[in-house]
Amino acid sequence: MSETKANDVQDFTPTSLRHLIGNDHVRQQVQVALDAAFEDQVRFCDCLLTGPPGMGKSSLANVIAHELATALHETLGQSISGPAELNALLLNAKDGELIHIDEVHELATEQQTALFICLDQRKLLVTNQKGALSIPLANFSLLLSTTDPHKVLSPLRDRMKMTLELAYLTADELTEVVHQRGRALGWSLGVGVTSEIAIRGRGTPRIALRILQSARRVSRSEGESEITLAHLRRACELDRIDNLGLTNQEQKYLELLGEGPTRLNVLASCLGMPSKTVSEVIEPFLIRSGVVIKDNGGRRTLTKSGMDHLSDLRMNQV
Incomplete structure (x- = not known):
């Protein structure tokens, strides 16, 4: 590897299931599906890849393409703004190739509907001045990635033959x-x-x-x-990352809770950000790591480990 290529962590990406670490159940699911596809000489099954951001859903899609030795056509859900972009994506794929739509929950309802209709009929219906034109689609496989599966239309989710649920690593x-x-x-x-x-x-x-x-x-x-x-x-x-991995904003949040149980709207006001940002960006890891809990009244409180961590933060600031 040249010196230039060794400057960024993204200069290496896994290309084999053997390279993937953690989520053993997902690796086993994929390995079985690959073996079955090779044995039956059929395309890889359509999959829904779910899990928190940063867990490697795109890397997994890339690994599957490498294991199949086939082309991977990738795009983001928000990049498909209308029928023309979706049609181009579907028509470019050949038999046995993979289409990966990342953040598919950002795909408009109309395009999600068109997508599952195309999967059902294996053809594309295009309307022009002369009427409707039916274009056969190749026998490609579809991989859909999302952090919010509930935002993907049920008919589209249901057409995925396998769900690969990526979880946090130890x-x-x-x-x-x-x-x-x-x-x-x-x-x-x-x-x-x-x-x-x-x-x-x-x-x-x-x-x-x-x-x-x-x-x-x-x-x-x-x-x-x-x-x-x-x-x-x-x-x-x-x-400004502490020894638990907390960001500066998360540390400020803990400082506010150091005064006692506090409601979300008060925390948001003190932090100068919308309540939704606090609940969806600041709080998830703090709650998951057992540093903060919410009571039945919606107040946020530091746990014993949260108070200990806050004490450590204050000592380090002295």
Whole structure:
């Protein structure tokens, strides 16, 4: 690998199921589906890929294409603004190839409806001045990725033969992800770097790899070839990420709760952001990690671990 290609964590992407770490149940589902497709000499089954952001849904789609040794046609749901874009996507795919629509929940209702009708009939109905024209579609496979499956129309969801549900990784799995990426890029990682990144990675490969990239940036700014714990901690200091992986806004949220149970609208007002942003962006990880709980009255309260973490934050600020 050239020096130029070793500058970014995205310069390496998995190409085999053996490269994927965590979510063993999903890997087994895909392996069985691949084996069945090869045995029966049929196309890969249509799949719905779900899970939180940054879990590797696009990487999984890429791996499936590599395992099948076939072309992958990728686009974002919000990029398909009308029938012309959808028609072009469907018509470009050949037999046995894959179409991957990421963030399919952003696809307009009309286009989602057109999509499941096309799947049913395996043809495209195009209306022009001379009337309706029926165009046969190739025998491609469809992969749909989403973080919000409830926003995908039920008829479209139901036509997916398999659902692949990606979940958060454990700290050990995330350590392995960071180690694998660093090794593939030829980066030298000091003792303890991978495990400390994993602690801050919130169970999400994308976040862990972003921290790794930040640590390498600090290392290279000092002319060093090895990424050390000192580089990592300096990177986190610059990005204002604490030792639990909390962002600056999340830390401010904890400070507010340090005064006692507080309602969402009060927290949002103090943070200067809409309540929906607080509940959908700031709170999810804090609640998932057991730092914050909500009572029946909707008030937010620090747990014992949350109070301990806040104490640590305050001590570090002294």
